[in-house]
Each structure stands twice: as C-alpha cells, then as structure tokens.
Amino acid sequence: MKRVVFLSGKGGTGKTTLAAVFASRVEGLAIVDADVDAANLHLIFHPEIEETGAYSGSKVAVRDDDRCTSCGRCSKVCRFGAIDAEFAVDPLLCEGCGTCVTACPNDALRLVEQESGTWYVGRAARRPMIGAELHPGEEVSGKLVSVVKEKADDLAKRERIERIAIDGSPGIGCPVIASTTGTQAAVLVTEPSRSGLHDLERILGVVRHFDVPAYLVINKADLSELLAEEIEAFARREDLPMLGRIPYDERVIDALRVGRSPADDPASPAGRAMNEAVARLLETIG
Amino acid sequence: MRLAVASGKGGTGKTLVAVNLGCVLAADGPAMLVDCDVEAPNAHLFLRPELTERKEVSKRVPVIDESRCTDCGACTAACEFKALAFMAGHALVFEELCHGCGRCGLVCPSGAVTEKEHPLGIIERGSAGDLAFAHGRLHIGEAMASPIIRELKRSLPERGSIVLDAPPGTACPVISTLHGVDAVLLVTEPTPFGLHDLRAAVNVARMLGLPAGVVINRDGIGDDDVERYCEEEDLPILLRIPFDRRIAETGAEARLLIDALPEWRLPFAELAASAKELAT
Numbered sequence: 001m002k003r004v005v006f007l008s009g010k011g012g013t014g015k016t017t018l019a020a021v022f023a024s025r026v027e028g029l030a031i032v033d034a035d036v037d038a039a040n041l042h043l044i045f046h047p048e049i050e051e052t053g054a055y056s057g058s059k060v061a062v063r064d065d066d067r068c069t070s071c072g073r074c075s076k077v078c079r080f081g082a083i084d085a086e087f088a089v090d091p092l093l094c095e096g097c098g099t100c101v102t103a104c105p106n107d108a109l110r111l112v113e114q115e116s117g118t119w120y121v122g123r124a125a126r127r128p129m130i131g132a133e134l135h136p137g138e139e140v141s142g143k144l145v146s147v148v149k150e151k152a153d154d155l156a157k158r159e160r161i162e163r164i165a166i167d168g169s170p171g172i173g174c175p176v177i178a179s180t181t182g183t184q185a186a187v188l189v190t191e192p193s194r195s196g197l198h199d200l201e202r203i204l205g206v207v208r209h210f211d212v213p214a215y216l217v218i219n220k221a222d223l224s225e226l227l228a229e230e231i232e233a234f235a236r237r238e239d240l241p242m243l244g245r246i247p248y249d250e251r252v253i254d255a256l257r258v259g260r261s262p263a264d265d266p267a268s269p270a271g272r273a274m275n276e277a278v279a280r281l282l283e284t285i286g
Numbered sequence: 287m288r289l290a291v292a293s294g295k296g297g298t299g300k301t302l303v304a305v306n307l308g309c310v311l312a313a314d315g316p317a318m319l320v321d322c323d324v325e326a327p328n329a330h331l332f333l334r335p336e337l338t339e340r341k342e343v344s345k346r347v348p349v350i351d352e353s354r355c356t357d358c359g360a361c362t363a364a365c366e367f368k369a370l371a372f373m374a375g376h377a378l379v380f381e382e383l384c385h386g387c388g389r390c391g392l393v394c395p396s397g398a399v400t401e402k403e404h405p406l407g408i409i410e411r412g413s414a415g416d417l418a419f420a421h422g423r424l425h426i427g428e429a430m431a432s433p434i435i436r437e438l439k440r441s442l443p444e445r446g447s448i449v450l451d452a453p454p455g456t457a458c459p460v461i462s463t464l465h466g467v468d469a470v471l472l473v474t475e476p477t478p479f480g481l482h483d484l485r486a487a488v489n490v491a492r493m494l495g496l497p498a499g500v501v502i503n504r505d506g507i508g509d510d511d512v513e514r515y516c517e518e519e520d521l522p523i524l525l526r527i528p529f530d531r532r533i534a535e536t537g538a539e540a541r542l543l544i545d546a547l548p549e550w551r552l553p554f555a556e557l558a559a560s561a562k563e564l565a566t
Contacts, residue, residue, distance in 0.1 A: 008296075009325075009326050010296065010297060010326050010328070011293075011295065011297040011298075011454040012295060012296045012297010012298055012454075013296075013297055016479065037456045037457040037460075038296070038454065038455050038456065038482075038483045038486060040295075040479045040482060040483070043479065043482060059366060077388065077392065079346075079386065079387055079388060080387075081436075092461055092465065092494075093465070097366050097367070097385055097387030097389055098364065098366050098387075098389055099387045099388055099389040099392060102364065102389055102392050102393055111366070134456070134457055136461075136486065136489050136490040136493055137456065137457070137458060137460070137461040137490060137493065138457060138458065139432070139457065139458035141455075141457045141458075142429060170296035170297070170325075170326065170453075170454050170455070171296075171323075171325035171326055171431070171453060171454070171459075172325045172326065172424060172426065173325045173424060173428070173429050173430065173431045173459070174430065174431070175457070176325075177427075177429050191297075191538075192538055193537060193538040193539075194328075194538070194539060195301065195326075195328035195331055195537075195540065196538075198331060199326040199328070202326060202426060205426035205427075206427060209426055209427040210427075223531070223534045223535065223538055224535055224538035224539065226538075226539065227538050227539065250507060253477055253507050253508050256478055256479065257477070257478055257508060257509060259478070
C-alpha cells in the first residue's frame, strides 16, 4: 500500500487543492483529511457519510468540592498552572496528566474522559473518504490523526485499495508528525515567498527526519519570479525533486466555490499544471 | 493591550497583519510583537529584528535509575501519555510522548525516578527599531509547541501594546496563544475554505469569551459569503486588504506593507485604533 501525504509547513499554500487533484485523478484510492483542526477537503468532495463516531482521547481533572480541604497540594504539583488560587481546575490549561489526583490526600480529584473530536467514514465519487474534526482547543490532534489513518488503513485493506492520499495540516508539530509517519511519499506544497521558503526548509527537515521521500510543488509560482527561482535553487541544493510550477489562477477559487476539483476545468492553466504535477508524481512513485 | 492575530485557516495573512500593526503601534508608544507560531515562525523575516537574547526551552522527562527500580509498574500505570513502558525487564522512556508532568516521580515508591531536561526549542528576543520582538522556534522532529508558547508568554511586559501572532488552526497551540489576551483579530479570505475555518476560529474566540474583529485579506477574490456571515454574527470587519499583485509581491519578499506602499499606513493606524477599542 502507498500512502502519500500533502504538507507545507506554511499554511494556505494549496495543500488541500493539490491533494484533491491527486485524489480525483487516481483510481482505487482512499482519501484522508488529516487536517483535523481546519478540515476543508470535504468542501470539495462532499462525501456521503456512512459512519461517524466520537473520539475521547483526552482527560481533564475534576474536583469534588465536598472533599476538597483546600490544602493546596494539587496546585504545588501541577506544572501547567491549571489550578488557580481557589484550587479550581482550568480545563483549558489542564493536560489531563493526573499528577494532582496522585497528590490529593482526600480523593477530591479525579480524571474524567472528555470527547475531543468526531470522525467520519464516508464515500465521495465511490472512493472511501475518512476525516475528523477536533473540538476547539483540544490537544490530541496527533492522536486523532492516527485514529483516522488507522481507519483508512483498515478500509483500504478490506477493499483492496492500493493508495491513500492524506491531506495534512500546516506547521511541523504534533498533527504533522502523526500524518507523516508511515507514509511512502510526501508532497511539499510551497508558494514563492520568504515565509514559504523558510517553512519549506523546516517541513523538509521533519519529512527527512522520518525518512519519507519528499517532492516539491511551487503553487502560485508567478506571484514572485524572484522567490520561485530561490526556491528552485534550494530544491536543487537539497536534491528535492520538482513536480511542477503552478501559476496563480483565479479559476481555482471559482472551482472551489462550486465544490469542484480545479483539475476538472480544462480552461484553467493552474488545473492543467496540477494535472501534470500529479502525472509526474505517479510516474515517480509508481 | 494584549491582542492576538489568529485565523483558523493557514496562510490568510496573519503575519502580514501582525507585523504591520505592530510597527504602527510602536510609532505611538511602547509595543511588542510576539510570534507564537513556533512551528512556522515568519514574523522575523518581515521585521529583521536584532536578536539579543536566546534561551533553550525544554521539558523535564524521567530518567529511571535501574539499581533502585523494582519493576513494580507504578509509573507505567500512572502515566496518562503512555510515555513509560517495561520491556525485557527494563523501564523505557518515550521522551517525545512525555508531557513532563512529573507524576511518575510522585508515584514511584523506591525513589528510582529522577529527571533530565529534554530540549523542545528556543526562544529569541530582541527589537526591530522601536518594536520589541520575541519569537519561539520548535526543534525539527519535536511535537509539542505549547510549552514554548507558554514560556514566550511568561515574561511579557505589563504595559504597552502587545501583538501576538498566533499559529493557524484551533487546537491547543492556538489556545495557549489566546489565553489571557484582551481581544482577537481574525484574518480570513473570502473563499469557502476561509469561511469554513473562520467559523471555527470564531467558536474558539467565543469559548474564551474574547471580543473579536475580522480582517478580510485578498478582498475581491471569491464571493461575499464571509461578509454575510460577519453581518449575521455581528462581527465587525475592521480592515479589508484587496488582492493586488503589488501587495502579494511585497508579502512574498517579506517587506512591510506600510513601508513598501505608504498609503497603507493610515488603514493600519485605523486598525490599531479599532483594535484598542475592541480590547477595552
């Protein structure tokens, strides 16, 4: 099975659009939206939901007011500043580690599981599509990504699907690492800007740290010729294969507005360039 | 005033808004810009600050002294993050999973747990002209951004205007950034993705009880669904930045909009005034 993840470091470079083009061009593929705290892929594919579920991956400390004697041991051991001067727990700061539960001599604290997100399994144009949404402020984005990836793997095995496309999240931290591990190719989507280049260097570091082969796409490439060239020079130095340069094209936004893949619009120069980039990727990874 | 610039969706122009706003505020009194997007920090590219201070940020992770460990399993049972395991008679620590809470040390009956520092990233401080500056950088391969953000926020000045450039999304690093601020500016773009993620960001702001204002970037592309949503939700639109190749190029080359296109000084000064109003 081949898993291809779309990443960028910097947000808003076009990961989701590229992932959608890839997914709509390849037969026998499962689609995973792993950007669990800003999921957008369903806005293009409108999956028919077949199954949903709640994910409870986090806990929070809850106080029993009747048992608390205000001894203050909990606030002394809490390293996250989650217990205030009146010994109340701030659920937004609580990491759910239970150190306060251990320290409390009166059994006044316990850990309570809380729902941290929801996942779905659906189907979009006959392809399985799996995604999730994290509840605001939750810290288990990485775990939720792993849950979604496992569901996709199971489904792919059952239906003998050979490829999985994973739309990742921006950044280089917890959910990105969870999206990257166990993949066979990472498509890094960047834009021609200093920020794009800076964050490309960081995401390439992460992808190589986990030994995943990386490929580059420069999106909106004509918005700065200067930076596009600097990024290409960087890619040559780093032996990072280029899949293509996509021109800036407002028809992409028009396609997304009506919930379609820009690659299905033959009049869109960006759509054509994205199709070529995907073809190059398929030639390379087989 | 502590003002966060956030977005939900990545790449909408948070940093563009934060750095130009910071500079306008600094012309008017003490001001600081804090780049809390420690996974993909970009504000320094625009401000080119002189960095005068550098500090390692780490978490405390357990070290098991095998001569004292009796394999009782208390630590592995207590760890909520599965960061400890026994394998072939040895206690193993998975440092990347550890939150550094110290519970294992607290439950160990034989004093076998000591701690060491596990580096997560760095914090750098300095200034860009009159604007004080700080940012954090998560080390490559590390998962946890929030401890660096919390450390960044630990030593903010009491007075003056502080602009915090938030990471994208709605997960814990965003909450760590928004916790304790007076107001939040939500930067979005008039596209279906922009609107979808703006809704999520508005939910976060409301959950935290923060007054919110909206900045529409790349105005003119897409449609007016974002505007209609803001009207329905009573969210003030404080600034509109049109899609314009000159503005895009300025951003691409990481130049300040208020320097490259000085006609933008006034709109940003007005944004600063309305943000201050929002924060009081």
